[in-house]
Amino acid sequence: MLLGTGGGQRIFEHRSQTSQALVHGDSVILIDTGFNAARQIAWAGLDAGSIDMIFITHDHRDHTQHIGHVLHAAWAAGRTDPIHIYSYPGIGDVIDAGLAEIGNHDAAAVRGLAVLHELTEPGVIYRDDDIRVTSVENTHGMDYSYAFRFDMPDRSVVFSGDTGYDERVVELARGADVLVHEVVYMPLIEETVIAARDDPETRQQMRQHLTTNHIPTELVGQVASEADVGMLVISHIVPVEMTANDDHLLLDVLERHYDGPIVIGRDLMRL
Numbered sequence: 001m002l003l004g005t006g007g008g009q010r011i012f013e014h015r016s017q018t019s020q021a022l023v024h025g026d027s028v029i030l031i032d033t034g035f036n037a038a039r040q041i042a043w044a045g046l047d048a049g050s051i052d053m054i055f056i057t058h059d060h061r062d063h064t065q066h067i068g069h070v071l072h073a074a075w076a077a078g079r080t081d082p083i084h085i086y087s088y089p090g091i092g093d094v095i096d097a098g099l100a101e102i103g104n105h106d107a108a109a110v111r112g113l114a115v116l117h118e119l120t121e122p123g124v125i126y127r128d129d130d131i132r133v134t135s136v137e138n139t140h141g142m143d144y145s146y147a148f149r150f151d152m153p154d155r156s157v158v159f160s161g162d163t164g165y166d167e168r169v170v171e172l173a174r175g176a177d178v179l180v181h182e183v184v185y186m187p188l189i190e191e192t193v194i195a196a197r198d199d200p201e202t203r204q205q206m207r208q209h210l211t212t213n214h215i216p217t218e219l220v221g222q223v224a225s226e227a228d229v230g231m232l233v234i235s236h237i238v239p240v241e242m243t244a245n246d247d248h249l250l251l252d253v254l255e256r257h258y259d260g261p262i263v264i265g266r267d268l269m270r271l
């Protein structure tokens with residue numbers, strides 16, 4: 001499920017689904033906890049008290065900002081069992097800041113739910129009788145940034161995280177049923193963000209960043225094709241101003257590179 005939520009302080013972040021939920025039996029697993037993640041969990045009709053695990057792809061605010069609020073929502077829903085959090089080292093500070101912002105006098109009890117597992121190495125990071133979670137490092141210009149693959153009895157789902165084209169992500173996604181991947185639609189970026197800068201060097205730096213630490217549309221199609229995934233789901237779309245009316249722009253490019261089913265993500269979409 002694409003929870004929606006997302007970048008920085010934008011309240012109506014309608015096309016930048018940075019956060020996702022996997023529902024497995026009675027268990028809810030979150031992948032990232034961006035702005036308004038707790039609200040989106042409620043709107044999705046999920047029980048915050050059933051959140052058993054949270055996987056954080058990397059240390060950018062649009063992916064982490066409301067983890068404290070999510071834990072608080074779980075606690076308020078009656079959660080007393082631990083919530084296991086698999087993350088880059090340092091997510092505890094984001095939790096503490098979030099709980100301070102909420103200012104609830106039960107912050108210590110909320111904080112006590114969180115069991116932190118620091119991810120410093122890729123590989124199999126979690127395994128039980130029916131779920132295996134594997135991570136690889138991706139390309140996002142940071143010390144710790146990961147893509148995750150969830151292998152479950154009925155489905156395998158891969159989340160790219162924020163990344164440029166990366167063969168490690170292709171390998172991770174190989175043969176998966178579903179690949180959820182970020183995208184940057186460069187033609188609109190060129191017309192807006194980049195065109196707004198006067199300095200050619202700044203323009204080039206932005207272009208470089210958005211096409212190497214993030215990924216242009218055609219390469220997302222290439223990743224899906226090379227990995228031979230069963231379905232490509234586009235999520236965390238940049239620029240965020242793209243609406244459902246612009247889906248054809250993405251599809252036009254993606255379909256040239258990948259011939260499987262493609263879903264352009266929307267907040268609260270269930271797949």
Ligand SMILES: [Zn+2]
Pocket residue numbers: 058060140162
């Ligand atoms: Zn990022």
Ligand SMILES: [Zn+2]
Pocket residue numbers: 018060062063162236
């Ligand atoms: Zn991001």
